[in-house]
Amino acid sequence: MRIDVFTLFPEWFEWFSGQHHVRNAIEHGAELRFFHYRETTPLTGGQVDDAPYGGGAGMVLRVDVVDAALRRAYEAEGASPRVILLTPGGRRLDDALARELVAEPHISLLSGRYEGVDERVRERLADDAVSIGPYVLSGGELAAMVVVDTVIRKLPGALGHADSAVEESFSEALEGAPEYPHYTRPAVYRGWKVPDVLLSGDHERVRRWRAEQARRRAR
Numbered sequence: 164m165r166i167d168v169f170t171l172f173p174e175w176f177e178w179f180s181g182q183h184h185v186r187n188a189i190e191h192g193a194e195l196r197f198f199h200y201r202e203t204t205p206l207t208g209g210q211v212d213d214a215p216y217g218g219g220a221g222m223v224l225r226v227d228v229v230d231a232a233l234r235r236a237y238e239a240e241g242a243s244p245r246v247i248l249l250t251p252g253g254r255r256l257d258d259a260l261a262r263e264l265v266a267e268p269h270i271s272l273l274s275g276r277y278e279g280v281d282e283r284v285r286e287r288l289a290d291d292a293v294s295i296g297p298y299v300l301s302g303g304e305l306a307a308m309v310v311v312d313t314v315i316r317k318l319p320g321a322l323g324h325a326d327s328a329v330e331e332s333f334s335e336a337l338e339g340a341p342e343y344p345h346y347t348r349p350a351v352y353r354g355w356k357v358p359d360v361l362l363s364g365d366h367e368r369v370r371r372w373r374a375e376q377a378r379r380r381a382r
Contacts, residue, residue: 164265164318165194167244168307169232170274171211173197175304179311184321191320195311203235204228212277221278229273229284236271244269246289249303249310250279253292258333260293261313272310274303340381343373 168176176197179185189195201209205227212222233246245267247253254260264270273280273289285292295309315321333339346357360372 164192164267164314165196165244165269166311166314167196167198167236167269167271168274168304168311169198169200169229169236169271170304170307171200171276171302172304173199176308179308184316185312188315188318188321191318193315193318193321195315198232198236200224200228200232203232205231215278219278223278224276224280224284226281226283226288229280230288233271233288242269244271245291246271246273247310248273248275248280248285248289248292249294249306250275250285250292251294251297251299253294256293256295256310256313258335258339261317264310264314265317270314272303272307274307276302337374337377338381340377343376343380 170176180195185195200211204211206225211224211228213225215221215223236242237244245264247264247270249272273284293306293310295306300306333341337343346361350357350362358372360368363369
């Protein structure tokens with residue numbers, strides 16, 4: 164799988180790219196690339212934004228700037244990725260959408276900035292729009308990291324144990340419920356005890372208990 168991120172701040176992703184599970188995914192064949200809008204802008208002086216028609220506070224990322232970045236990235240190689248605009252008004256990211264995205268061979272994430280992007284980016288250049296929640300960030304970079312992390316940890320080899328991404332919060336294995344509680348040693352700490360069922364050694368009882376706890380958290 165290839166994931167491309169278009170951004171004004173590619174250096175923000177240096178820490179993210181160095182995380183263990185991200186490195187694992189890359190070593191197992193995933194590709195993670197970053198494209199800087201200013202490097203391909205058709206405007207002088209590295210300009211990427213402009214005042215909105217109709218007035219209002221803030222600046223808007225221009226459609227010709229985004230189009231130029233996409234063309235420069237993909238025309239020569241003939242690629243046709245699924246282009247996703249990151250915006251508060253997009254489809255809400257959840258586990259089902261993450262599974263949908265991980266099935267794609269190539270996705271591109273468009274990070275906005277300022278007051279957002281020219282609406283023609285969403286209408287004409289993007290195939291989809293995704294939101295990580297009903298709130299506003301200063302730009303799409305953090306949202307891009309959330310989307311990439313949600314997707315890339317589902318790729319083979321990303322996590323230390325192949326089952327780690329199977330039975331987790333909101334997964335199909337838990338029927339979309341939050342994950343059940345976890346406990347570790349010591350079995351008693353300051354009088355706080357680990358549930359007896361987890362110490363029983365009865366795997367079937369443990370399985371039933373975990374399923375019920377997940378259902379309770381869902382309720």
